[in-house]
Amino acid sequence: MSDMTKRIPLLLTAAVALAAPALAAQPHAKLTMAxxxxxxxxxxxGKIQDAEYEKEGGGWRYSFDIxxxxxxxxxxxxxxxxxxxxxxxxxxxxxx
Numbered sequence: 001m002s003d004m005t006k007r008i009p010l011l012l013t014a015a016v017a018l019a020a021p022a023l024a025a026q027p028h029a030k031l032t033m034a035x036x037x038x039x040x041x042x043x044x045x046g047k048i049q050d051a052e053y054e055k056e057g058g059g060w061r062y063s064f065d066i067x068x069x070x071x072x073x074x075x076x077x078x079x080x081x082x083x084x085x086x087x088x089x090x091x092x093x094x095x096x
Contacts, residue, residue, distance in 0.1 A: 029053065029060060029079035036062035036077040043084055044073040053079065061085055067092075 031039075033051065040048075046066040054063055060079040063086070065072050072094070076086030 027060060029062075031062070031077070031079055031082055033062060035082070036079065037064065039077050039082055039084065040064045040066070040075045043075050043087060044068065046073065057085070059085075065090075 033053065037048070037051070040062070044064075044066045046068040048064055049067045049072065050063075050065040052063050054061060056063070056076070062077045062079055064075045064077070066075065070092060072090045072092060074086060074088050074090060075084060077083070078085050
């Protein structure tokens with residue numbers, strides 16, 4: 001058995017150990033990303049530039065950045081209730 005072959009299981013174990021806290025920190029949402037996207041599309045049609053599941057303001061939500069011409073329409077959908085919790089516009093180069 002080569003030296004590299006012996007290291008692979010050790011490297012995999014280390015990678016899983018490092019990733020586990022981040023995975024455990026994200027609770028299961030009642031809504032799926034697809035369900036949240038359907039809610040978002042009713043609020044802001046356009047091309048989705050970015051979509052993520054994030055903790056913000058003390059709760060978990062799906063956040064969508066939708067390109068609409070020269071602006072970004074940001075929609076936040078509560079991951080448990082489906083309620084729209086953010087609905088704002090940004091310029092293409094704005095950072096939030």
